[in-house]
Amino acid sequence: MDTASACLIITTIIEGKNIMIEAIFTYKFLQNAFLSGAIIGIIAPLLGAFIVVRRLSLIADALSHVTLSGIAAGLLLGQKASLFAGVNPLYFGMAFSVGGSLLIERLRNVYRHYQELAIPIMMSGGIGIGVIFISLSDKGLNTDLFGYLFGSISAVSRTDLYAVITISAIVLITVYFLYKELFILSFDEEFAKASGIPAKAVHLAFIILTALVIAVSMRIVGVLLVSALMTLPVAASIRLAKGFKQTIWLSVLFGEISVITGLISAFYLDLAPGGTIVVTSILILLGVIIWKKEKN
Amino acid sequence: MKEKPPVIDIRDVNFRYDRENVLEHINLSIPKGAFVGLVGPNGSGKSTLLKIILGLLKIKEGSVELFGIPQEKFKEWDRIGFVSQKANSFNTGFPATVAEVVMGGLVKKVGLFRRPGQKEKDAVKRAVKAVGMESFLTRNIGDLSGGQQQRVFIARAIVSNPSVLILDEPTVGVDSQNVDSFYRMLTYLNQELGMTLLLVTHDIGTITDKVTHVACLNKYLHFHGSMEQFVELDEQELSDLYGHGIRLLDHHHDH
Ligand SMILES: Nc1ncnc2c1ncn2[C@@H]1O[C@H](COP(=O)(O)OP(=O)(O)O)[C@@H](O)[C@H]1O
Ligand SMILES: [Mg+2]
Numbered sequence A: 001m002d003t004a005s006a007c008l009i010i011t012t013i014i015e016g017k018n019i020m021i022e023a024i025f026t027y028k029f030l031q032n033a034f035l036s037g038a039i040i041g042i043i044a045p046l047l048g049a050f051i052v053v054r055r056l057s058l059i060a061d062a063l064s065h066v067t068l069s070g071i072a073a074g075l076l077l078g079q080k081a082s083l084f085a086g087v088n089p090l091y092f093g094m095a096f097s098v099g100g101s102l103l104i105e106r107l108r109n110v111y112r113h114y115q116e117l118a119i120p121i122m123m124s125g126g127i128g129i130g131v132i133f134i135s136l137s138d139k140g141l142n143t144d145l146f147g148y149l150f151g152s153i154s155a156v157s158r159t160d161l162y163a164v165i166t167i168s169a170i171v172l173i174t175v176y177f178l179y180k181e182l183f184i185l186s187f188d189e190e191f192a193k194a195s196g197i198p199a200k201a202v203h204l205a206f207i208i209l210t211a212l213v214i215a216v217s218m219r220i221v222g223v224l225l226v227s228a229l230m231t232l233p234v235a236a237s238i239r240l241a242k243g244f245k246q247t248i249w250l251s252v253l254f255g256e257i258s259v260i261t262g263l264i265s266a267f268y269l270d271l272a273p274g275g276t277i278v279v280t281s282i283l284i285l286l287g288v289i290i291w292k293k294e295k296n
Numbered sequence B: 001m002k003e004k005p006p007v008i009d010i011r012d013v014n015f016r017y018d019r020e021n022v023l024e025h026i027n028l029s030i031p032k033g034a035f036v037g038l039v040g041p042n043g044s045g046k047s048t049l050l051k052i053i054l055g056l057l058k059i060k061e062g063s064v065e066l067f068g069i070p071q072e073k074f075k076e077w078d079r080i081g082f083v084s085q086k087a088n089s090f091n092t093g094f095p096a097t098v099a100e101v102v103m104g105g106l107v108k109k110v111g112l113f114r115r116p117g118q119k120e121k122d123a124v125k126r127a128v129k130a131v132g133m134e135s136f137l138t139r140n141i142g143d144l145s146g147g148q149q150q151r152v153f154i155a156r157a158i159v160s161n162p163s164v165l166i167l168d169e170p171t172v173g174v175d176s177q178n179v180d181s182f183y184r185m186l187t188y189l190n191q192e193l194g195m196t197l198l199l200v201t202h203d204i205g206t207i208t209d210k211v212t213h214v215a216c217l218n219k220y221l222h223f224h225g226s227m228e229q230f231v232e233l234d235e236q237e238l239s240d241l242y243g244h245g246i247r248l249l250d251h252h253h254d255h
Helices: A003-025 A027-052 A057-080 A089-110 A116-138 A140-152 A160-189 A187-193 A199-221 A223-238 A243-269 A273-295 B044-053 B086-090 B098-110 B118-130 B145-156 B176-191 B228-231 B236-241
Strands: B008-016 B021-030 B037-041 B063-068 B082-083 B164-168 B197-202 B212-219 B220-226
Touching: A003 A027, A003 A243, A003 B228, A027 A057, A027 A160, A027 A199, A027 A223, A027 A243, A057 A089, A057 A116, A057 A140, A057 A199, A057 A223, A089 A116, A089 A160, A089 A199, A089 B037, A140 A223, A140 A273, A160 A187, A160 A199, A160 B098, A187 A199, A187 B098, A199 A223, A223 A243, A223 A273, A243 A273, A243 B098, B008 B044, B021 B044, B021 B212, B021 B220, B037 B044, B037 B176, B044 B063, B044 B164, B044 B197, B082 B145, B098 B118, B098 B145, B118 B145, B145 B164, B145 B176, B176 B197, B212 B228, B220 B228
Parallel strands: B037 B197, B037 B212, B082 B164, B164 B197
Antiparallel strands: B008 B021, B008 B063, B212 B220
């Protein structure tokens, strides 16, 4: 590569950066997307660390599908009932997700010997109900829906951002004050119960928080990929970390890198951010696996 | 002089999971400072009995008292340390250091919403040292051998300084050389630190010269008494208890 073309590339990149920064200052929606993304990049992998070690990754997936049916219900009601016209469908998503998480717990008790059955039941239920709502609604829904499925930069509103901030604050405070209970519950449930820790209550708090984080993350990464943001960074960090605290910090770092890189490339290449974020985290994961192999 | 209540007092307990009783007419009282070996073949209800003592299984018939307090009202669970049978079959891929695992034993004591401080960190170091694992504090639990992991779980059980330690078949998966030093450690906890021990095993031969009391369980409690009484039983009584011929004072391990 000669110097001239190298220079050209560099100036393009710098100009690109300027465009981006300018754009962030100019367009509210970009602020919303990047702030929400940066926050979600922290809390999704944070809860994800607990989810992965408890082998509940698939529950995250099931809940995201239930969230979709909530969103679809919200969009439909917004169209059909004037009462709900101004209500953010995200709230419906959150309500459905929390309801779904409680239902999963119920089902896991009903099928004590086939606990994983709860997941396909909820997943197909979520999609099935969602699809019915979608077919009942008017055509204009499709573009909105694409954003909810695969994430969106332009569709993130102020109220979405506020929801993200509120839920994240609750998550951070809860994890800070219940860290040791969450840890022992994840590591050794029987021991947690034997030592008299309110295991059921802590588990319930955890599963509700997970449901809420899934619902708010979905705006950025999309229904279909939200569980990836909770699990892929953890999958990478587990290969490197000494101890659980380090696992959390590394997961958050990888998650944040994935979200920021993903959002920037989505902005430039005009792609759905869900895709770019997940591809980035897969690249990180691959990098870690290969690096670890080389080292041994 | 008023006598201290037994540390654990079980009265007329029956228990079933499904239709058939797994435990029947269990009466067992464990005095302070004892080292009790609870023996019985596989499936005899040993783990079930421990879970009842720990309140993990609720009984409908009979009663359990801990330190003289009815179990329903008992709150000081950090006075009882527990090493479960499953401790050595946990998720070995779990990314937790030895220090993090042992800190788990203080969760209840520190209390809800509080975060452990320097005092707790020091207690963790002491407990890990007591089981001879101090050089492994920052290692991941999954990278240790079975015997080392078992020591870590003992450290977790004793870190809150309990007066009773309950162990469910702790030497399964530990090689014989380490089993000996493992029992030396238990004797130390019992004799030097005055900890009451309740040890479950299906292999009576290895514990006869270590414990002070024996309880033989097979749905019913067939025998419960001091070691002196136990060794006076003759061959016939023993095989009645245990279902087949057992060898006392047998230190050979077949593996
Ligand atoms: N969760 C359970 N549900 C139903 N039956 C059980 C359960 N746990 C144990 N059992 C049965 O209870 C009996 C005693 O089991 P257990 O207490 O584990 O015996 P041990 O620890 O002496 O090997 C066995 O017959 C076992 O099959
Ligand atoms: Mg058992």
